[in-house]
Every structure is written in structure tokens, then in C-alpha cells.
Amino acid sequence: MPNNLITSKNNPRIKNIVKLTKASERQHQNLIVVEGYREIDRAIRSGFHLTELFVCNELFHNHIWLHQLVNENIVIEEVSPDVFAKIAYREQSDGLLGLFEPKRLSLSDISLKENPLLIVLESVEKPGNLGAVLRTADAAAVDAVIICDPKTDIYNPNTIRSSLGCVFAVGTVSCSSQEAISWLRKNDISIIATSLEASIPYTQSNLKGPAAIVMGTEATGLSKQWTTIAHQNIIIPMRGISDSLNISVSAAIVLFEALRQRESD
DSSP states (O other): OOOSOBOOTTOHHHHHHHHTTSHHHHHHHTOEEEESHHHHHHHHHTTOOEEEEEEOTTTOOOHHHHHHHHHTTOOEEEBOHHHHHHHOOSTTOOSEEEEEOOOOBOGGGOOOOSSOEEEEEESOOOHHHHHHHHHHHHHTTOSEEEEESOSSOTTOHHHHHHTTTGGGTSOEEEEOHHHHHHHHHHTTOEEEEEOTTOSEEGGGSOOSSSEEEEEOBTTTBOOHHHHTTOSEEEEOOOOSSOOOOOHHHHHHHHHHHHHHHHHTO
């Protein structure tokens, strides 16, 4: 069971977890912080290596699950409620926080199905939006999510939280746009760019074959390096006063239209 109870906020391990809120520190230590039973369990099931687990027994009560980790020789540290409040980043936490080793995938690591479907995000900035897209990508069983010229960390705690741990289940790669374009062309995958200036509604596009749905930021949309080389530029028609949707909503609409077309054959 857990070692001696940690009651001091000045404990070196506790101070280090606080340091890991910074992306540069996570990169330096090659560690990520995962809070919550669901997210931690999904990370473990997805093959991520748990290096250390911190538990507040006043909040977490799944002792059977904890015993299983003890049997797997996972280091478990019990902390007091006020110490856990120091390291927790969400309200109404369930008293569980783990440190994991991240996975840094490259394009060559992507395993494509016979008729692949991918999503590409250009310069995504908000970790919450990225997490929501990853949750959608998992629901649609995409082959991978490619993040081009990223402006946020894949393993930002807010990304993990908003993805509900799906960030661990979906193959996610960071690279430049040019690297992604070359890789997609090499693998004969059609580039389907979403654009406010496109003339083809997404329902009229052909999404049945190997395809990568490419989306830009809500503020600026896709850059011309994508729209000028795309096989199709598509739009989600707006019927109200809004001229755009949240990127995760747009991803869900187009991805499930692709699934509908593929399943209709």
C-alpha cells in the first residue's frame, strides 16, 4: 500500500509536480501529469508507463483498483487533502494524480487501415479545443491526428482533461505542415480542407476514399499552403448569424459524414 503520508506542501515531490504545470518542465523531465481515475486508467490501458501515483484516500475510494497497481509494483504515495489541493488543477477532483512518461510519435509510427481517415489540425492554440477534437477523433476511430506547427502541448493538463483521456488512445503526431503534406501525398491520402471560402458543402464532397480532414484555427482558418494544394475545399454552411463553429464541432460534423458515406456502400 502507499508509503508514509505526505502532509507537507514543501515536500520535494509535491513541489516538483507543481513545476510540471509548465510545458518546458514536462519536456525537460519527460513526464506528464494526469489527474482523475478515468484519465489515469485510460492512459494505463493505452500502454503509457505510470511512474508514480499520488492518492488522497479521503477522496478516492476504489481500493480494489489501487491494490491491482500495488501488485504491479507501481509507486503509490498517499497525500493529505490540503497537499492534494496543492497539486490538483481541477475542481471536485477524485483524489488521484499520476505521473506518466509521454509518447512522442512521428509520421512513420502511424499505422494506416485499408481505407484510412485522419484529421489534421494546423496551428491549434487552445488545449481545450485540442482535447475536444481528440475525443471526437476517438469516437470516429480515426487512424491518427496530425498536429501541424502546434502552438500548444499535446499533453497539456487541459488537453488531457477535455479529451477525457482519449489523447492516450488516439495516435497523435506533431510535425510541420510541409512534412504532413509530403507524407499524405506519399501515402495517396486525399487532402480535404475546410474553408469558409470553399464552394462545396461538406455533404456534397467525396469522403469515401483515403482522406485527411484538415482544419485551421477558429480565428484565421487554414493557411493557403493547405487550401491551394487540397484535393477538395469544403464548407459547413451556416444558417444563422454565426460564420463559424468550434473546431471540435466542425470536426465531428465532417468526420461522421465521412463515416456515413463509407458505411452507405
